[in-house]
Amino acid sequence: xxxxxxxxxxxxxxxxxxxxxxxxxxxxxxxxxxxxxxxxxxxxxxxxxxxxxxxxxxxxxxxxxxxxxxxxxxxxxxxxxxxxxxxxxxxxxxxxxxxxxxxxxxxxxxxxxxxxxxxxxxxxxxxxxxxxxxxxxxxxxxxxxxxxxxxxxxxxxxxxxxxxxxxxxxxxxxxxxxxxxxxxxxxxxxxxxxxxxxxxxxxxxxxxxxxxxxxxxxxxxxxxxxxxxxxxxxxxxxxxxxxxxxxxxxxxxxxxxxxxxxxxxxxxxxxxxxxxxxxxxxxxxxxxxxxxxxxxxxxxxxxxxxxxxxxxxxxxxxxxxxxxxxxxxxxxxxxxxxxxxxxxxxxxxxxxxxxxxxxxxxxxxxxxxxxxxxxxxxxxxxxxxxxxxxxxxxxxxxxxxxxxxxxxxxxxxxxxxxxxxxxxxxxxxxxxxxxxxxxxxxxx
Amino acid sequence: xxxxxxxxxxxxxxxxxxxxxxxxxxxxxxxxxxxxxxxxxxxxxxxxxxxxxxxxxxxxxxxxxxxxxxxxxxxxxxxxxxxxxxxxxxxxxxxxxxxxxxxxxxxxxxxxxxxxxxxxxxxxxxxxxxxxxxxxxxxxxxxxxxxxxxxxxxxxxxxxxxxxxxxxxxxxxxxxxxxxxxxxxxxxxxxxxxxxxxxxxxxxxxxxxxxxxxxxxxxxxxxxxxxxxxxxxxxxxxxxxxxxxxxxxxxxxxxxxxxxxxxxxxxxxxxxxxxxxxxxxxxxxxxxxxxxxxxxxxxxxxxxxxxxxxxxxxxxxxxxxxxxxxxxxxxxxxxxxxxxxxxxxxxxxxxxxxxxxxxxxxxxxxxxxxxxxxxxxxxxxxxxxxxxxxxxxxxxxxxxxxxxxxxxxxxxxxxxxxxxxxxxxxxxxxxxxxxxxxxxxxxx
Numbered sequence: 001x002x003x004x005x006x007x008x009x010x011x012x013x014x015x016x017x018x019x020x021x022x023x024x025x026x027x028x029x030x031x032x033x034x035x036x037x038x039x040x041x042x043x044x045x046x047x048x049x050x051x052x053x054x055x056x057x058x059x060x061x062x063x064x065x066x067x068x069x070x071x072x073x074x075x076x077x078x079x080x081x082x083x084x085x086x087x088x089x090x091x092x093x094x095x096x097x098x099x100x101x102x103x104x105x106x107x108x109x110x111x112x113x114x115x116x117x118x119x120x121x122x123x124x125x126x127x128x129x130x131x132x133x134x135x136x137x138x139x140x141x142x143x144x145x146x147x148x149x150x151x152x153x154x155x156x157x158x159x160x161x162x163x164x165x166x167x168x169x170x171x172x173x174x175x176x177x178x179x180x181x182x183x184x185x186x187x188x189x190x191x192x193x194x195x196x197x198x199x200x201x202x203x204x205x206x207x208x209x210x211x212x213x214x215x216x217x218x219x220x221x222x223x224x225x226x227x228x229x230x231x232x233x234x235x236x237x238x239x240x241x242x243x244x245x246x247x248x249x250x251x252x253x254x255x256x257x258x259x260x261x262x263x264x265x266x267x268x269x270x271x272x273x274x275x276x277x278x279x280x281x282x283x284x285x286x287x288x289x290x291x292x293x294x295x296x297x298x299x300x301x302x303x304x305x306x307x308x309x310x311x312x313x314x315x316x317x318x319x320x321x322x323x324x325x326x327x328x329x330x331x332x333x334x335x336x337x338x339x340x341x342x343x344x345x346x347x348x349x350x351x352x353x354x355x356x357x358x359x360x361x362x363x364x365x366x367x368x369x370x371x372x373x374x375x376x377x378x379x380x381x382x383x384x385x386x387x388x389x390x391x392x393x394x395x396x397x398x399x400x401x402x403x404x405x406x407x408x409x410x411x412x413x414x415x416x417x418x419x420x421x422x423x424x425x426x427x428x429x430x431x432x433x434x435x436x437x438x439x440x441x442x443x444x
Numbered sequence: 445x446x447x448x449x450x451x452x453x454x455x456x457x458x459x460x461x462x463x464x465x466x467x468x469x470x471x472x473x474x475x476x477x478x479x480x481x482x483x484x485x486x487x488x489x490x491x492x493x494x495x496x497x498x499x500x501x502x503x504x505x506x507x508x509x510x511x512x513x514x515x516x517x518x519x520x521x522x523x524x525x526x527x528x529x530x531x532x533x534x535x536x537x538x539x540x541x542x543x544x545x546x547x548x549x550x551x552x553x554x555x556x557x558x559x560x561x562x563x564x565x566x567x568x569x570x571x572x573x574x575x576x577x578x579x580x581x582x583x584x585x586x587x588x589x590x591x592x593x594x595x596x597x598x599x600x601x602x603x604x605x606x607x608x609x610x611x612x613x614x615x616x617x618x619x620x621x622x623x624x625x626x627x628x629x630x631x632x633x634x635x636x637x638x639x640x641x642x643x644x645x646x647x648x649x650x651x652x653x654x655x656x657x658x659x660x661x662x663x664x665x666x667x668x669x670x671x672x673x674x675x676x677x678x679x680x681x682x683x684x685x686x687x688x689x690x691x692x693x694x695x696x697x698x699x700x701x702x703x704x705x706x707x708x709x710x711x712x713x714x715x716x717x718x719x720x721x722x723x724x725x726x727x728x729x730x731x732x733x734x735x736x737x738x739x740x741x742x743x744x745x746x747x748x749x750x751x752x753x754x755x756x757x758x759x760x761x762x763x764x765x766x767x768x769x770x771x772x773x774x775x776x777x778x779x780x781x782x783x784x785x786x787x788x789x790x791x792x793x794x795x796x797x798x799x800x801x802x803x804x805x806x807x808x809x810x811x812x813x814x815x816x817x818x819x820x821x822x823x824x825x826x827x828x829x830x831x832x833x834x835x836x837x838x839x840x841x842x843x844x845x846x847x848x849x850x851x852x853x854x855x856x857x858x859x860x861x862x863x864x865x866x867x868x869x870x871x872x873x874x875x876x877x878x879x880x881x882x883x884x885x886x887x888x
Contacts, residue, residue: 027647027665029664029665029666150629153629154629154630164608164625164626164668181608181625182608185594185597185598186598203471218689219686219689219690219693220473221471221473222473222686224608224668224685241668241685241686241689242663242666242668242685244689245662245663245666245685245688245689245692246663248689248692248693248696249663249692249693249696252692252693252696252697253696253697253699253700253778253781254778255697255700256697256699256700256703256774256777256778257771257774257775257778259700259774260767260770260771260773260774261767261771262770262771262772262774262775266775267775267778267779268775268776268779268789268792268793268796272796272799272800275775275796275800276800276803276804279768279771279800279804280804280807280808282767282771283764283767283768283771283804283808284808284811286763286764286767287760287764287808287811287812290759290760290763290764291760291815293759293760293763294756294757294759294760295756297755297756297758297759298753298756301752301753301755301756302752304748304752304755305749305752308745308746308748308749308752308755309742309745310755311741311745311748311752311754311755311758312738312739312741312742312745313738314741314755314758314759315734315737315738315741315758315759315762315871315875316731316734316735316737316738318759318762318763319730319734319737319762319867319871320727320730320731320734322867323704323705323726323727323730323863323864323867324723324727326704326706326863327701327704327705327706327723327726327727328706329704330700330701330703330704330706331701331706331710331711331712331719332712333700334697334698334700334701334711335711335712337697345712348712349712352712352716352719355716356716356719356720356723359720360720360723360724360727363724364724364727364728364731367728367731368731371735419767419770420767423763423766423767427759427763431759
């Protein structure tokens, strides 16, 4: 690709002739990839040679399972120093993945103050706002002047990750507003920080809000960071946009996997036995559901024995209606992932899919009717085929649009195994229409 | 959901009793949703009552087609004032969607300076870095001191969207580095801004780089903004993380739709005839491909006439192998969307899927063998079924993992219609295995 040539980014080195200095010179995100590409002995060798701060930054960017494997291979002393240098949210993510023994060993070697903070962070559910938040926040008394605010930020900013917003609190530490660094820099003299707050712009979440909801809010309001509060509205930390990008990407693409019964969190790097384990239950459900379709065919076995050509047409009906339904399904799941839907909009969307299914069903079944008539020269057979196909495609569109909504109403993930439910309906009903109509019209 | 209650966000009002003041009090992102929910006459009424700046901010947050419809309904004078108040990147997005006549009319009413900028932005391909970039950038001479830098930022910041990074240029306006506002605030006296630059952290893109690649880079390097340069390395603008969130979300979730032959950009709000048009070609391809499966069954029509129970088993094989393959497909597509894959890693991933398919195939086909034996009491039939199913599931896993890679090798979207290609293979080969083996072993 010629476009690739236009990207100027820090360059990695060939792993064979790699030195620690070269890793150190890379952006941490690239250094992480370089390290991931090495075998574990080399990983340990290079991490030992890197300054602890650089090692911590690079390890924080590594994939979860590579990160875990590397930390387990380091001696506890070095591992603890690396954990200490990580930002608290990254350190918490790492510690959560370790077994209890190693986690305790590392925590015990981390200085008192960091340990207390990490222990608090570890109490939050990793899938909630509390689990992904960052505690390095600039907090300012709302009664300071802008210049006092800037002075305070300059004092404190050294170990804060994102000083682009400052959070204002009252005397009781309750969050009263957020101001951007930009607003403080621009402020006129003689006012207080709290005068800078725009009330319409304070969006907060409780620590127990699901992280996907957090990601939605940040995306919806174009925030760089979203404050996380406890039940007393005291500020606990912030979730930053860079953490949310990964959540959004994962969430958006995991639906595709969930839809067909693969694990939402599977990647090509997941242990293969893990994938076997998460997919197998859905495959078993799928085979049980297929038994329903098989049973429908079984009901009409006599018809098939008389007219084997019906078995030729069966896969066309099933496959086509299944595909039509999956198109509706995919559009619906995506929409549900992107925004909250009220019931009225949901049914408007279902109606829309029915309309699309009706028109596409009419066109495709007319084509198939003509092809069947041309190939078999049997008007009745071609009519049965066209009719069964058209009706099943319409049903597929309706089922594909409705299944995610029903799953959601039932409090389940709208994507999970939805394609399996869908094809059970389109297969079994398609066979029922085709074989049933054939029984009525062709074999009566 | 109880979690929902923990989100404190600006509240919208019931549309019936809505006033312009209430819309004005909302966050622009919420105001946009409120406006979208009104019919077009009310939309125009409220937009006329809002301060132009607020109207511009809210309209910028609306969905493309709602935005276009609203602008078309306003009188040209007001529409031009709204466009003028938008940030240049939002204004460009809007203008791109309008027909030539209205675009020219609006541009002619925008003041000279903004018009020149918008015209330049409109020359960039909307799918590239140049098309999504923002031109409101803080640019500083690299030889300034930190305090001079802060002074300059304070002067300029009023109409810049994101002063969190400042970009340093040499005497020839070539980009030499980027420093964060944080770094400037923290800087010691007596140094120059260029001394603050960390060389490892300068990542830039050419204006013609694809926007998805831009999104990847921002996510990979955790950037708030990525500078866009021309061939002479002169700074043209920046792409900010908030624009990229939408690109990432769209890109990640559009694969699910592309996989089953729906339009990648379809939403439940797309005109339904548009959806008919984008899906129909793939449905036609699907029905042509189904004809292959039908033809395979047709080859064995004699076997089915003799043993109609084969038709009962056909859908089980096809559906199960199709589902197995789709699981591999989804995981593979997602991975290809998230990172660049070298050929070696790609084949490791295919091998992994083959292994998973083999184990799941063995387990499921053993179960099905037992069930078939129990239900029919025919060992040979149950064996044929188990064997055909197991082999087809293995083939499905291999095909599901390989198809995205092959599509990519061919320079195509790895997701596009991949599920259609897959089920053609699993259907036709599944019927071939089942009916062929039955012919050899049961009917010989």
